[in-house]
Amino acid sequence: MNIKxxxxxxxxxxxTVSKIINNYTDISEETRQRVLKIMEETGYRPSxxxxxxxxxxxxxxxxxxxxxxxxxxxxxxxxxxxxxxxKQIGLLGYDLLFFxxxxxxxxxxxxxxxxxxxxxxxxxxxxxxxxxxxxxxLDASPIPCIGVDIELTGAxxxxxxxxxxxxxxxxxxxxxxxxxxxxxxxxxxxxxLVIKEREEAFITSLKRFSLDVRPEWILYxxxxxxxxxxxxxxxxxxxxxxxxxxxxxxxxxxxxxxxxFKESGLRVPEDIAVVGCDDIEACxxxxxxxxxxxxxxxxxxxxxxxVLFDLMNKQMETKCIKVEPELVIRSSCxxxxxxxxxxxxx
Amino acid sequence: MNIKxxxxxxxxxxxTVSKIINNYTDISEETRQRVLKIMEETGYRPSxxxxxxxxxxxxxxxxxxxxxxxxxxxxxxxxxxxxxxxKQIGLLGYDLLFFxxxxxxxxxxxxxxxxxxxxxxxxxxxxxxxxxxxxxxLDASPIPCIGVDIELTGAxxxxxxxxxxxxxxxxxxxxxxxxxxxxxxxxxxxxxLVIKEREEAFITSLKRFSLDVRPEWILYxxxxxxxxxxxxxxxxxxxxxxxxxxxxxxxxxxxxxxxxFKESGLRVPEDIAVVGCDDIEACxxxxxxxxxxxxxxxxxxxxxxxVLFDLMNKQMETKCIKVEPELVIRSSCxxxxxxxxxxxxx
DNA sequence: CTGAAAGCGCTTACAG
DNA sequence: CTGAAAGCGCTTACAG
Numbered sequence: 252m253n254i255k256x257x258x259x260x261x262x263x264x265x266x267t268v269s270k271i272i273n274n275y276t277d278i279s280e281e282t283r284q285r286v287l288k289i290m291e292e293t294g295y296r297p298s299x300x301x302x303x304x305x306x307x308x309x310x311x312x313x314x315x316x317x318x319x320x321x322x323x324x325x326x327x328x329x330x331x332x333x334x335x336x337x338k339q340i341g342l343l344g345y346d347l348l349f350f351x352x353x354x355x356x357x358x359x360x361x362x363x364x365x366x367x368x369x370x371x372x373x374x375x376x377x378x379x380x381x382x383x384x385x386x387x388x389l390d391a392s393p394i395p396c397i398g399v400d401i402e403l404t405g406a407x408x409x410x411x412x413x414x415x416x417x418x419x420x421x422x423x424x425x426x427x428x429x430x431x432x433x434x435x436x437x438x439x440x441x442x443x444l445v446i447k448e449r450e451e452a453f454i455t456s457l458k459r460f461s462l463d464v465r466p467e468w469i470l471y472x473x474x475x476x477x478x479x480x481x482x483x484x485x486x487x488x489x490x491x492x493x494x495x496x497x498x499x500x501x502x503x504x505x506x507x508x509x510x511x512f513k514e515s516g517l518r519v520p521e522d523i524a525v526v527g528c529d530d531i532e533a534c535x536x537x538x539x540x541x542x543x544x545x546x547x548x549x550x551x552x553x554x555x556x557x558v559l560f561d562l563m564n565k566q567m568e569t570k571c572i573k574v575e576p577e578l579v580i581r582s583s584c585x586x587x588x589x590x591x592x593x594x595x596x597x
Numbered sequence: 598m599n600i601k602x603x604x605x606x607x608x609x610x611x612x613t614v615s616k617i618i619n620n621y622t623d624i625s626e627e628t629r630q631r632v633l634k635i636m637e638e639t640g641y642r643p644s645x646x647x648x649x650x651x652x653x654x655x656x657x658x659x660x661x662x663x664x665x666x667x668x669x670x671x672x673x674x675x676x677x678x679x680x681x682x683x684k685q686i687g688l689l690g691y692d693l694l695f696f697x698x699x700x701x702x703x704x705x706x707x708x709x710x711x712x713x714x715x716x717x718x719x720x721x722x723x724x725x726x727x728x729x730x731x732x733x734x735l736d737a738s739p740i741p742c743i744g745v746d747i748e749l750t751g752a753x754x755x756x757x758x759x760x761x762x763x764x765x766x767x768x769x770x771x772x773x774x775x776x777x778x779x780x781x782x783x784x785x786x787x788x789x790l791v792i793k794e795r796e797e798a799f800i801t802s803l804k805r806f807s808l809d810v811r812p813e814w815i816l817y818x819x820x821x822x823x824x825x826x827x828x829x830x831x832x833x834x835x836x837x838x839x840x841x842x843x844x845x846x847x848x849x850x851x852x853x854x855x856x857x858f859k860e861s862g863l864r865v866p867e868d869i870a871v872v873g874c875d876d877i878e879a880c881x882x883x884x885x886x887x888x889x890x891x892x893x894x895x896x897x898x899x900x901x902x903x904v905l906f907d908l909m910n911k912q913m914e915t916k917c918i919k920v921e922p923e924l925v926i927r928s929s930c931x932x933x934x935x936x937x938x939x940x941x942x943x
Numbered sequence: 944c945t946g947a948a949a950g951c952g953c954t955t956a957c958a959g
Numbered sequence: 960c961t962g963a964a965a966g967c968g969c970t971t972a973c974a975g
Contacts, residue, residue, distance in 0.1 A: 253952050264962040269954060279960060296710045300655070301952035303646035304967045311694075330676055341697025346715075348657075348694055351687025369645045369692075477882065506882045513884075533879035536823065536852045538859075599968050610946040615970060625944060647968035650951045944975105951969085959961085 252295050260293070261286045272297055303370050311348045312340055312559065313371040315362055317386045317401065318379035318443075328529050328546065329377050332399055335552025336375060343560045345372070361385035363392050373563045375555055376401055380443030395562035397555045400445050402571075409558050413546040414573040415448035416455070419498065421578045422526050422544060423456035426496045429585055431524065435468035435494035437483060437504050439475055446475075446500050449528065453498060468494045472504055480507025488515045493523060496584070502527035502534055502543055509537070509583065520585040530579055539582035547574050598641050606639070607632045618643055649716050657694045658686055658905065659717040661708055663732045663747065664725035664789070674875050674892065675723050678745055681898025682721060689906045691718070707731035709738050719909045721901055722747055726789030741908035743901045746791050748917075755904050759892040760919040761794035762801070765844065767924045768872050768890060769802035772842045775931055777870065781814035781840035783829060783850050785821055792821075792846050795874065799844060814840045818850055826853025834861045839869060842930070848873035848880055848889055855883070855929065866931040876925055885928035893920050 254272075258265045263282060270278055271286050289295075303309040314333065337347055350365055362385050366374055374394060376386060378401035390396055390405040397403075398410030426434050434457065438450045450469070457464050470487060472479035480499060487493060488511060499505035505527030509519050517523055519539060527534065530545035551574050561567050600618075604611040609628060616624055617632050635641075649655040660679065683693055696711055708731050712720055720740060722732060724747035736742055736751040743749075744756030772780050780803065784796045796815070803810050816833060818825035826845060833839060834857060845851035851873030855865050863869055865885055873880065876891035897920050907913050 255952075265953080266955080266962055266964095267960090270961090273954085277960060282960080294710070296713050298650070298713075298952055299715045300646040300649035301967090302954080304644070304650055304969085305952080305954045307967080309646070314695075337695060337697060346694060346697050348692060349660075349683060351683060351692050364640070364642045367642050367644075510882075533882045536856075536879050536883045538884035601968075611969080612946060612948095612971080613944085616945090619970085623944060628944080644968055647951090648970080650953085650968080651970045653951080946975085947973095948971100949973105950971090953967085955966090956964100958963090 252293060254295075254297065257286065257289055257293065257295050261289050307370060309370040309372055310345050311369060311371045312345045313362075313366050313369065313374040314347050314349045315374055315376045315386065315389075316378075317362075317376055318382040328531065328548070329399075331548040332377065332552045332555070333375075335549055336556050339553045339556035340559070343556065345560075362389040363394070366392075366394050373397070373559050375399065375559060376403070378443075380441065380446075395559060397559040397562065399551060399555055400443075402444065404570075407562060407567075409562060409567065409569050409572070411551055411555055411558070411572045411574060412445065413551070413576045415445055415576075416452040418528060418544045418546075418576045419449050419452035420456045420459075421576065422498045422528075423453065423460065425526070425578055425580075425584065426498075426524065427460050427462075429524075431496040432462060433468070433494040433496065434462065435470070435487075435497045437480060437497060437499040437508060438469065438471050439479075439500060439504075440471045440473055442500075449500050465494075467492060472507075475501045475503055477503045477507035477510070480504030481511045482507070484508035484511035488512070488517075493517075496524040496526075498526050498528070500528055502529045502531045502541060505541055505543070505583070506533070506537060509539075509541075520583055524584045526584050534579075534581065537583075542581045542584035543579050545577045545579045547577060550574050598639060600641075600643065603632065603635055603639065603641050606635050653716060655716040655718055656691050657715060657717045658691045659708075659712050659715065659720040660693050660695045661720055661722045661732065661735075662724075663708075663722055664728040674877065674894070675745075677894040678723065678898045678901070679721075681895055682902050685899045685902035686905070689902065691906075708735040709740070712738075712740050719743070719905050721745065721905060722749065724789075726787065726792075741905060743905040743908065745897060745901055746789075748790065750916075753908060753913075755908060755913065755915050755917070757897055757901055757904070757918045757920060758791065759897070759922045761791055761922075762798040764874060764890045764892075764922045765795050765798035766802045766805075767922065768844045768874075769799065769806065771872070771924055771926075771930065772844075772870065773806050773808075775870075777842040778808060779814070779840040779842065780808065781816070781833075781843045783826060783843060783845040783854060784815065784817050785825075785846060785850075786817045786819055788846075795846050811840075813838060818853075821847045821849055823849045823853035823856070826850030827857045828853070830854035830857035834858070834863075839863075842870040843872070845871065845873050848875045848877045848887060851887055851889070851929070852879070852883060855885075855887075866929055870930045872930050880925075880927065883929075888927045888930035889925050891923045891925045893923060896920050 254265045254268050258268045268286055271283050348369055348371060374396045376396055377399045390403045390408050393407055396408040400412045401410060403410045436453045439446050454464050470483050472483040499508055505525050509525055512519055512523055519525055527541045527543040530543045534541040534543050600611045600614050604614045614632055617629050694715055694717060720742045722742055723745045736749045736754050739753055742754040746758045747756060749756045782799045785792050800810050816829050818829040845854055851871050855871055858865055858869055865871055873887045873889040876889045880887040880889050
């Protein structure tokens, strides 16, 4: 069942059928209806590959999880982003192609090659740290790219991330307004761009409130997971000199730290207040529920889709978009809230 | 840059280049090397659409999140499954195409149509409850399909799910062996196939141990989320007649129930033991960490990929595969474990 | 071992 | 308003 069959059944040329499929207006209403009816009855569907071959447009967007966080879907933050992105880009008429990183680790193939192979119209690149070089080849190519948490500099690229300066600023400000003066930070040993920004902004924010920056209160976990936060907090407790409030660079780190504090008989938030970052789902179910900074994933995901759409369909100048974060106050920082308010479907 | 260019640069025909690309053996080593070198130098990459058009094979697998759980990536269980699946199917040379459900709700398009449009070689269908009819049209078509948590009956289909009978059996057995005799179950009002199976098996298991089945201890939450579990547990507490051990059909329900119990001054597990189901990440971070039944997602995801591969490449008879579940003992059921053991990266 | 040519199913100037 | 024909970039019998 192809366009030729439809054409002969309707007694018209394939060119006419093609125009009807593509909503050209210079077709008589009578012909249009007749052809439409036949397409309906036969259940005819055009072929994407033939269309792509002829037009060089695939209506496909490549999805790339780059860098060490190619934990892919499992990373709660990225999952949410890509989910919103999928919805929005779907509305705009695109489907998503997920590159299987596995295959090409072997072949030495790269993102650009695969993007060309599939004729994707554009790519979304979501990144952790230690991003592979191949990503930047793609970035430098004429294929439109939208980055999330990664700085893209290509002529047809653009990137979006939360305003990490503001994230730390809001946390420090919140602590400050609740009377805390002794604040600590849990970062990561080999930080990604994003974590690095949070760390630097934390220090800047302390200074802005004329608070001392005490190096022994700025610790670095081995990685971003709960286990790492647990270990670093344990070490902190043994050493004995604890701040009154702690900002952990990720929620998972905060979970681990809280666990360590509780094991040592320290109460959270009474003895030590803890704030995380990311607002992953589990924050709602821990005891105490974790105060955290929520990145506006809804906005990031939708913006990513709309900006990429524009990059694919017209000239764009935008380079970098920063999205405003939001402090989500639960119980781990002292300001207890109603459970119902912090609990959402999931 | 296409196959023609390469051919003329190498002074051979396009047929020869094509054969080299596709690893035919009837090519002289000399020619092969010469052509390979030119492809290397020019960075030539064949076009997927042309190849698909010519061969009717796309090396693409369609991913469909069907039914009410088209919360897509956000559902923790499905996310993990699809993640493993992606790895394995990638190794086998396939990439993933995610259908944008959005667009086609409008157009009245269906899964089968879109699968044809993109010439996908096969589909993976991951399902919640209230699956749309369109899924079964796909199932009935000649396109190979692998279902997860959905019963597929098509001639070229196969499905995989955890052995839900065993899930409930293991929980009841565990409770029993720890001395519990009064057991309750939290199900869902309008259950999916999977939840239904767990409920029925729970009752069967009670009978197997000659325990009374008390209808007032089998409750139905409005939905599968924490909030729903919280509400149903609240009602239960007010009514006053509580069992000593509860099996919740999902982890989220368990979280909500535990919260309700704690608010009422009941201790978990001392006053009431709770076991969830799914082993989502948050189980590790709650207080107490949640004992749950872990579906072997690793196995389900890998099996799904391998079976689908076989369905796409040769005749298969397999219809249904049941995967053995595993009880993960944490603290909410009474058998406290070391934190380090229950905490993993991620 | 290599090549000429038809075919896959569309789109798009162009002519009428 | 409609159609003939070239072209998109591959693959695949088939002939030599």
